[in-house]
Amino acid sequence: MIDSTALPLATAEPHLRADAVRNRALLLEAAARLAARRGAAAITMEAVAAEAGVGKGTVSRRFGDRNGLIQALLDRSESLFQEAFLTGGPPLGPEADPATRLRAFGPALLRHEHADLELYLAAEPSPGRRFAVPARQLRHRHVAVLVRALLPGADADLLAHTLLASVDVVLTDHLVRGRGMPLARVEAAWLDLVDRLLS
Amino acid sequence: MIDSTALPLATAEPHLRADAVRNRALLLEAAARLAARRGAAAITMEAVAAEAGVGKGTVSRRFGDRNGLIQALLDRSESLFQEAFLTGGPPLGPEADPATRLRAFGPALLRHEHADLELYLAAEPSPGRRFAVPARQLRHRHVAVLVRALLPGADADLLAHTLLASVDVVLTDHLVRGRGMPLARVEAAWLDLVDRLLS
DNA sequence: AAGATAAACGGGCCGCGTTCCGTTTAGCGT
DNA sequence: ACGCTAAACGGAACGCGGCCCGTTTATCTT
Numbered sequence: 001m002i003d004s005t006a007l008p009l010a011t012a013e014p015h016l017r018a019d020a021v022r023n024r025a026l027l028l029e030a031a032a033r034l035a036a037r038r039g040a041a042a043i044t045m046e047a048v049a050a051e052a053g054v055g056k057g058t059v060s061r062r063f064g065d066r067n068g069l070i071q072a073l074l075d076r077s078e079s080l081f082q083e084a085f086l087t088g089g090p091p092l093g094p095e096a097d098p099a100t101r102l103r104a105f106g107p108a109l110l111r112h113e114h115a116d117l118e119l120y121l122a123a124e125p126s127p128g129r130r131f132a133v134p135a136r137q138l139r140h141r142h143v144a145v146l147v148r149a150l151l152p153g154a155d156a157d158l159l160a161h162t163l164l165a166s167v168d169v170v171l172t173d174h175l176v177r178g179r180g181m182p183l184a185r186v187e188a189a190w191l192d193l194v195d196r197l198l199s
Numbered sequence: 200m201i202d203s204t205a206l207p208l209a210t211a212e213p214h215l216r217a218d219a220v221r222n223r224a225l226l227l228e229a230a231a232r233l234a235a236r237r238g239a240a241a242i243t244m245e246a247v248a249a250e251a252g253v254g255k256g257t258v259s260r261r262f263g264d265r266n267g268l269i270q271a272l273l274d275r276s277e278s279l280f281q282e283a284f285l286t287g288g289p290p291l292g293p294e295a296d297p298a299t300r301l302r303a304f305g306p307a308l309l310r311h312e313h314a315d316l317e318l319y320l321a322a323e324p325s326p327g328r329r330f331a332v333p334a335r336q337l338r339h340r341h342v343a344v345l346v347r348a349l350l351p352g353a354d355a356d357l358l359a360h361t362l363l364a365s366v367d368v369v370l371t372d373h374l375v376r377g378r379g380m381p382l383a384r385v386e387a388a389w390l391d392l393v394d395r396l397l398s
Numbered sequence: 399a400a401g402a403t404a405a406a407c408g409g410g411c412c413g414c415g416t417t418c419c420g421t422t423t424a425g426c427g428t
Numbered sequence: 429a430c431g432c433t434a435a436a437c438g439g440a441a442c443g444c445g446g447c448c449c450g451t452t453t454a455t456c457t458t
Contacts, residue, residue, distance in 0.1 A: 017405060017454055045445060055408035060446065062406095067328060078334045085341060098348040099397060105342065106366050106389030110382065113368040114375075120368045125324040129266060131373045135277045142284060143304065149297040154395070158365070158374075158388040165364030166357070167305050169312040169319045170326045175357075176313075178327070183309065189357040190305030196353070197395055198298060216424055216435060244415060254438030259416065261436095400458095407452070414445090422437065428430085 024062050026052040031073055040122035043070065070123040074116060081112045140164060150198055159197070166193060223261050225251040230272055239321035242269065269322040273315060280311045339363060349397055358396070365392060 016024070030052035034042045045066055049056045063069040090096035091104040113120055121127045131137070144160035151159070165171070167190055175181040215223070229251035233241045244265055248255045262268040289295035290303035312319055320326045330336070343359035350358070364370070366389055374380040 015405095015455095019454065020406060023406085044443085046443085049408090056410095056445090057408055057448085058406075064446095066445065067325070071332060071334075074334070082334070082337060098345045099393075102342070102345040102349065102362075103390055103393050105345070106362070106393070107386040109338065109363075110366050110371060110386055110389070113366075113371070114382065117368070117372060121372060124329075124369055126266070127369045127372065128377070130323075130369060131377070133270060135270075135273070135281070138281060139308065143301070146297045146301040146304070150301065155384065155388045155391060158385065159392070161370060161374075162361060162365035162388075162392060163301075163305070164308075165367065165370065166361040167309050167312075168364065169316070170323055170329060171360060171364065172309060172312070173316060173320060173326065174330045175360075178330070183313065185354070186357065187306040187309055189354045189361075190309070191302055192354060193358070193361060194298075194302050194305070214425095214435095218424065219436060222436085243413085245413085248438090255415090256418085256438055256440095257436075265415065402457080403455090405452105405454080408450095409448105411448080412446090415443090417442075418440090420438100420440105422435105424435080425433095427432085 020062065023052070023054055023058055026054065027059055027062065027069070028072060031069060035073075035118065035122075040070075040118040043073075043122060045069075067123055070119055074119055074123075077112070077116055081108070084108065136164075154197075163190075163193070166190060219261065222251070222253055222257055225253065226258055226261065226268070227271060230268060234272075234317065234321075239269075239317040242272075242321060244268075266322055269318055273318055273322070276311070276315055280307070283307065335363075353396075362389075362392070365389060 027048055031043050031048045034047055034051055043066070045056055045059050048069065049059045052059075059069065063072055085092040085101070085105060085108065087093060091100045092108055093101070096104070140160050143163055144156045147154060147159050147163070148156040167186065172183070172186050175186060176183050226247055230242050230247045233246055233250055242265070244255055244258050247268065248258045251258075258268065262271055284291040284300070284304060284307065286292060290299045291307055292300075295303070339359050342362055343355045346353060346358050346362070347355040366385065371382070371385050374385060375382050
């Protein structure tokens, strides 16, 4: 369970020593340099440490793991995006009505993600594999065929991806085991989603 | 681009030498033994090779990588599930009408995935991390709030997960860069999805 | 200012996945 | 039966991520 009152951006480390602050900045600059020069894949713990002129242990201690380092790299643009939909102007911000905000949120998130695409993909291990699994492709085709038959006007391909994502095993395991949600509720949500789409 | 006419289960290696066939079976048995004895996390290339009494190179050559090995372990139950929705009886199979099949597919997939949960999670690297990222949680809360305001009767928590999954960066990058889909189509699909849900 | 203390540092170490290449062997043609 | 060849084998080697622990150093206290 995560404390939802904490600000998500400030990592909130109580007191960071001066040398630690300096090295943190050095490491982020080094990582950005490496990414700009040789692509985000060049962001390895060793290379970043070497580029910054510190030991590997320092990277590990500061950012936890490679993923934490990449998240930290993304923090700046992430906070800009968050500002836009939390306190910004319409159509994303709170001055617009909820429907407008929700409609605008998707495209905004898409553009945000694709602006830092390399880093976001580098944060996910083997991103290409996930959709290359034959069993997944077969399920997608199956669902797409059914959707196409039921909703001729819809983008069946994408809607099938959405439906499958709603019962993705990583998501549902996170909800069921990680947050104690009954599996029956996930099943009910699938039925509800299908009904709303078909109605 | 993948040949969609190929059977997804048979790996279709043209001619596998007798010793290769034997070792393949040995390796799958060894991996299953390890998983049963010490959990799916114990499926490492080295351990499986040692348990089967072959070299690591043999595992690599046969299954490509650790993921391929786990996929091969899942093939049996996967093909049973595929049979159920491709050629089985109602409500999953082709004798039922599309709406019934689609409604039944979600719960069936959920049960299938959670039967082999350990293996499915072992096939995904660091599955827990994905939803622990603060930025992700913030986006989810934001979307859930909007959904709750717009659809009081719905399961806003799960619906928010579904909406976010439809514009997940890994998915959309796969579609845009991997399959040449225009980003505008993904944006249009989001708007269409929201409109269908709100109508 | 000087000592105490906790934090940070460094880089060696281990485990794992993947690659590579010299060696072995199964399958086939003659 | 006998080789020939391509496939398979094995395990050493490499790169990377994460961990650990002896050493260094910033910061606080008095």
